[in-house]
Amino acid sequence: MVYGPTVLFALGEGAVIPLIPVIAAQLGADVATAALVAAALVVGQLCGNIPAGWAVARIGERLTMAIAGAVATLAVVALALAPSLGVFAIAVLLIGFCAAAFGLARHSFMTTRVPLAFRARALSLLGGTWRLGMFIGPFVAAALIAVFGDEHATIWFFGACLIATILLVLLGPDPEKQFAPPPATLVEDTGEPVTGSIPTAERIGVFRTMWRYRGVLSRLGLAAASLSAVRSALHVVLPLWGLSIGLDAQTIALVVGVSGAIDFALFYASGQVMDRFGRLWAALPAMVLMGAGFVALAFTHDLAQSAMWFALFAAVLGVGNGLSSGILLTLGADAAPKADPAPFLGSWRTLTDAGGAAAPLLVSAIAAASTLAVASGVIGVIAFLGAAAFVRWVPRPTPPPAGAR
Missing domain, CATH: 1.20.1250.20 (MFS general substrate transporter like domains)
Structure with a gap:
């Protein structure tokens, strides 16, 4: 269910x-x-x-x-x-x-x-x-x-x-x-007079939530949007790269399919890493791997073995993307207010989806103005900048108890 x-x-x-x-x-x-x-x-x-x-x-x-x-x-x-x-x-x-x-x-x-x-x-x-x-x-x-x-x-x-x-x-x-959420802690009624207001659950709405959590959304949210952008660019750059080096549709589909299979195979490993060692230990390697993959790919377009390098770096990008599985969901859940997370998550997901929507447009614009190799390099730089943002803004939680591991 x-x-x-x-x-x-x-x-x-x-x-x-x-x-x-x-x-x-x-x-x-x-x-x-x-x-x-x-x-x-x-x-x-x-x-x-x-x-x-x-x-x-x-x-x-x-x-x-x-x-x-x-x-x-x-x-x-x-x-x-x-x-x-x-x-x-x-x-x-x-x-x-x-x-x-x-x-x-x-x-x-x-x-x-x-x-x-x-x-x-x-x-x-x-x-x-x-x-x-x-x-x-x-x-x-x-x-x-x-x-x-x-x-x-x-x-x-x-x-x-x-x-x-x-x-x-x-x-x-x-x-x-x-699976009901944990009940709120209730204070025992002793019959004594109460001074001050009685605390109640507050629903502040979507736009007030965005304003209240603008600091988190403008820092960690933008880092998350950069990850979403890099992921989205991957699905655009790889097929276009295969076409630009002269591969047929079947070979491109095979390379992209293998990259996707590696990505899918690693989704649970990402959660294990985040729960055991902290969120940054999945986010940082994922962004660095994808950044390195895009930047390295940008230098292989005119090499004699360009098809081999394309397959190799597509696999590297698949590993990086697989290690990032669940990161955006988890960071959003960590940052959301516990009593009423939905309005915050709506804002969070809008930011990450905006990053994903902007990346294909960016790749298209750069490729039209210059080359696809330059576009790949720019996406790699965005990944490195996102990695730095994650290092700066991802909270360092206390390790979970040994029994939870």
């Missing part, structure tokens, strides 16, 4: 995402417009984080997930039956909006329920379940297209995943009741 809905949602979304530009092109979009339609998914996530924080704080994680699943189901129907490119783009935007609500609801749930001693492992596993869906989804899509001969089969598969998700959320055992 904790991880199952996330796997189902990610599996369906992972099957549809690679085909969004293809179906957009069938509806009359050129290459630039198809890319813009695909970017509507990220825009939807950016727009959805803050409203999702408000919804989770008011109606709870379970109901927010159910509503997000229902709206996403309607968007999937619109996606499959879209008569025009505009309707199709709006449906993609809505799916991104609902994905933000779904992800934030589960993030908030884990933040309030999971003990600190194994929080990083639990959140790395949550990130791993999302990666599992995104990793398997394209293979499911390929199988469905082979059987039915129509890209729209993947959209209906996404709809089936969403219906299963809604049923699981609404009809299964409620984790919010099974």
Whole structure:
């Protein structure tokens, strides 16, 4: 009940995402417009984080997930039956909006329920379940297209995943009741007069939360956004790099697939490292590895063995990305107020999603003005700057008790 809905949602979304530009092109979009339609998914996530924080704080994680699943189901129907490119783009935007609500609801749930001693492992596993869906989804899509001969089969598969998700959320055992957060400590009523005000839980709302925690968001939040940007750039640079050195599509897919497999294989190791040694011990090696990978890759474009170097540094980037699994979720959970984390997490996720959305635009602009090698080097520099920011701003918690290890 904790991880199952996330796997189902990610599996369906992972099957549809690679085909969004293809179906957009069938509806009359050129290459630039198809890319813009695909970017509507990220825009939807950016727009959805803050409203999702408000919804989770008011109606709870379970109901927010159910509503997000229902709206996403309607968007999937619109996606499959879209008569025009505009309707199709709006449906993609809505799916991104609902994905933000779904992800934030589960993030908030884990933040309030999971003990600190194994929080990083639990959140790395949550990130791993999302990666599992995104990793398997394209293979499911390929199988469905082979059987039915129509890209729209993947959209209906996404709809089936969403219906299963809604049923699981609404009809299964409620984790919010099974894993209640620790109750607030109550003061014994002695009958004596009380001076001063009686403390009560305060809901301060999304925008007041952003202002109250502006220091954390402007420091640690920007460091987290740099990690999100580097991750996002990885998925853009590697395919483009393969094309620029003359590799065929099959070879590029193989190299990127191996990098993704390494990334996926390391997701739980990241949580183990964070829980045992502290958050910085996963964040810093991840950023340094990815920074070194991007900078080194920038010098290999014109070498005789450029394909070999491409495969090698794609693997290095996969290791770095795998070691970063769950870091953004864990740091957000650590920094969030314990009583009402959802509004803060909405702001946190907006920052990290903004970093992820900006990176492809940055790569595109630099590559257009100069070369892809320069763009790769710039992303590497951003990774090193992010590593320095993590060293400066990640809190150094006290080690967990020996029994928790």
